[in-house]
Amino acid sequence: MTKDDFWQGVRGGFPVMVSAAPFGALFGALAVDNGFSVFDAVFMSATVYAGASQMVGLELFGHNVQPWLIVLSIFAVNFRHILYSASIARHIRHFSGLQKFFAFFLLVDPQYAETEKRAERGEPVTFAWYLGFGMIIYLPWQIMTLLGAIFGQMIGDPKAIGLDVLLPIYFMGLVLGFRKRDNWLPVVAVSSLASIAAMHVVGSPWHVSIGAIAGILLAACMPLSKRHEEPVTLEHEV
Amino acid sequence: MDNAEHMQLIYVILAAAVATFLTRIGGYVMITQMKRIPPRMEAALNAVPAAVLSTLVAPAFLSGGWDVAVAMLVALVIGLRFSSLWMLLAGWLVVMAIRHLLV
CATH class of the missing domain: 1.20.5 (Single alpha-helices involved in coiled-coils or other helix-helix interfaces)
Structure with missing residues (x-):
């Protein structure tokens, strides 16, 4: 039964792994391009294990942003996980303490979405299933980071093969992924303009925090919507 | 380093x-x-990812050069309909075409 659950999880996570794999390789290649060693890239994938925030981290590190601001930005990008862990608490109440520790460590967007769906269908959310689903995404994420980083080391000029355009487009895709949220357009507009203005007036890296705070304050001051929002999930994201 | x-x-x-x-x-x-979380705080938290990520997109659009700007615009249009993997592919193709065929 436990073994069946594990393999059911592995099968369920397989398509997620396939769609996340290119991003793992992309992270590895861009990390090396931003001054990381191959070890650093895999170390980050293995310990942080949150694709979008890893990209944000290496972008900021490449710009010599202060360490506390890098950590804070990664924290901010991953903040949505708080909603996930609050939401799946009721489904994993029966896990032991150690099992919960691993469960929360592996809690990436698709893991959250699938756990919710499984509970909604009335199927048991067992630790074996959860671990199977998590491992088929976690382990290949490390392997793809390693391959991307090794490949990235062999690249001479990143501009010649168009690597420099990938990060901004990747971030733009993430921004678009949140477009169903309340106040999305005003927040994006205000944060964009504030960051551009701050870039010229105060300079990098402060444009990140100033732009972000402008958008967040705007959202806090906008009229509240009636409907309660579900956290938005990004389909590919680790 | x-x-x-x-x-x-x-x-x-x-x-x-x-x-x-x-x-x-x-x-x-x-x-x-x-x-429960106070509603204004929740609204602020909801805005965090889009707000932070916009500050990484907008300056790159202005300072990356015209080829990057064109690629980002094309990717934006693609992104309204397709997944981010297609956005990356389209943007990359555009920038490579500009750099190796036009300039």
Whole structure:
């Protein structure tokens, strides 16, 4: 039964792994391009294990942003996980303490979405299933980071093969992924303009925090919507 | 990168890992402690990812050069209908075409 659950999880996570794999390789290649060693890239994938925030981290590190601001930005990008862990608490109440520790460590967007769906269908959310689903995404994420980083080391000029355009487009895709949220357009507009203005007036890296705070304050001051929002999930994201 | 810088990077990654883990366990801890998040705070939290990420997109659009700007515009249009993998592919094709065929 436990073994069946594990393999059911592995099968369920397989398509997620396939769609996340290119991003793992992309992270590895861009990390090396931003001054990381191959070890650093895999170390980050293995310990942080949150694709979008890893990209944000290496972008900021490449710009010599202060360490506390890098950590804070990664924290901010991953903040949505708080909603996930609050939401799946009721489904994993029966896990032991150690099992919960691993469960929360592996809690990436698709893991959250699938756990919710499984509970909604009335199927048991067992630790074996959860671990199977998590491992088929976690382990290949490390392997793809390693391959991307090794490949990235062999690249001479990143501009010649168009690597420099990938990060901004990747971030733009993430921004678009949140477009169903309340106040999305005003927040994006205000944060964009504030960051551009701050870039010229105060300079990098402060444009990140100033732009972000402008958008967040705007959202806090906008009229509240009636409907309660579900956290938005990004389909590919680790 | 010299040795001191490299150690700093390792520390930053470790701190980021702890911060990320806190977000992953935080909701569970909060839900067992607190009844609900105030609505204005929730609205602010909801805006965090789009706000932070916009500050990484907008300056790159202006300072990356015209070829990057064109690629980003094309990717934006693609992104309204398709997944981000297609956005990356389209943007990359555009920038490569401009750099190797036009200029």
